[in-house]
Amino acid sequence: MVTLSEVARHARVTAATVSNVLRNREKVRPETAERVLQAIAELGYRPNLNARALAQGRSSTLALMLSNIANPFYPEFVLAAERAARKSGHFLMVCNTDDDAQIGRAYLNQIAGTFADGVLVMNTDIAMNELCISAMHNGPILLAMWEHPEKPPALPCVAVDFAQAGALAAKHLLELGHRKIGMLIGDGCGGLQDARSDGFRAALAAGGVACATAQMQVRDSIDAGHEACVTLMKKHPQLTAIFASNDLLAIGAIQALIGMGRAVPHDVSVIGITDIALAHQVRPALTTVAIQTAAVAELSISRLIQLIDAPVQVPSMAIGPPPELVVRDSTGPCKARASG
Template identity: 45%
Template structure:
């Protein structure tokens, strides 16, 4: 049984508040009483809740996380990981949702940097590079997370995942099952391909295996279940010979599962579907989605460590980007992938 402040209070014959004051060294407890209470705490083997204690002592150790769209389930899952990593190190995390608006993002960055936080973890896809650089140069460290622009250096120290490798793992899984006619759903819109790195890793692996993906079988769609469904419906209608769909994100893959259901295409007998990220909905979907897990917790922990090091000055400014490589074991094989039927695979 864990010893609580209440147990100490009972033994000492004082209120819990008095014990709490004594523990935190507040002046409204006499020195004698304080010694007596601390002795009892030692006797009983009291272990303070380090987390709560760290948060309530000293100056405001506030960190901020900027996310693009809190309604997309990946962001809250990542936010939870960052929040826990921060808390384990005794720091607060404020979460700012920018609604994917660069102007809101800029305003948040400035306000946070000026008044609220000592450092910022930024999911930077929707932020202007010069806005991030400006805050970082002003002396409030920014750590960029999950950066995946292939050709632009991140505007601040960066912790990310090797998304090309994650996509290669998905490609290898489909190849090993025997799939050759594969469609691709890529997060993006008419203006921009958000997941170019993932697409590149996938295509590279396919190409190395001698498989050509028809350009018309690569469809871009914004990262929601609804748009994934719509894109997959169109793709499956125009390309009935496809035996598998690779989606660069789980929401698109979950949309493909919905499309297959509506079109009475059996998963995985008639169509395999694989995503990337392994958000919780992947394992909870029907059928459960095969996905390549991204190391949310590792990235979160590295990002917070890096940020605190930059704040304390123990890490020199602007280390090179830290890219966390997923190991092959991150493939989560579930119900949505299987070998193709001969009849669909033969040409």
């Protein structure tokens, strides 16, 4: 194997100059750099870059592990997280665990403490004790988009008040006069979205509506939301509103209602949670509760960098900005109110 010293001899420069050429060519005069590159090509030298990373210390790279990149919420989080990381001089690598705890574990073992100085973990189904062991051995892990601010986890996290998001959706439907309400509750990408549905139910109860008329657990996707909405409406044709625990399900529900000849929002109102880009792009545009994805991504990156720079013993929780109702065209007054 050709060594760096041999390249240096061949190019009649010092090893440090070869190293400079490989790392940062601005420092070296163009003719010299040219000679070094020539020597590298002639000798077939392949720099041992793991050694280089080792010599330089800090790799300045963060990793983001997420469960399902095909769910459009995640790419939106990635985009904001990557921009925030870069602003702070860090790179962000993304690992898709494909909704599989085994794969998540394998990625974590592969990257934590090696490629990545710190890892953001989002809904990956990896057991908390495994994450804790990895954090102990391999460096900081931060849980992004923790759904239960009332129950802080054993690791640092950025939480979002999803119960409040559910409550805002319920209040909106109640104010519009809806009483016969169906629920589609997402189950996927890190488990059942129960904080959202609990918050929704509690707000309905506070508004004097005992509970939702009908509910179904649904895997997170437009197709699944479509199918579930057809089943729900066949069984409960009297529903005047549907709450979905995320926007994908809500968009699928709108498509299903249109397909069944039920106008949205004239016959049935639909509301989601998240505010993915698609929410304003579909027709009718989706009323939803925005969880401020970009702001939560930025906060998560900034907390992770703090953890890397100054590790703490006690896990701490930061809460993202409060969810906000975004009224668009998929919700309207309940026509059947008088008879409700």
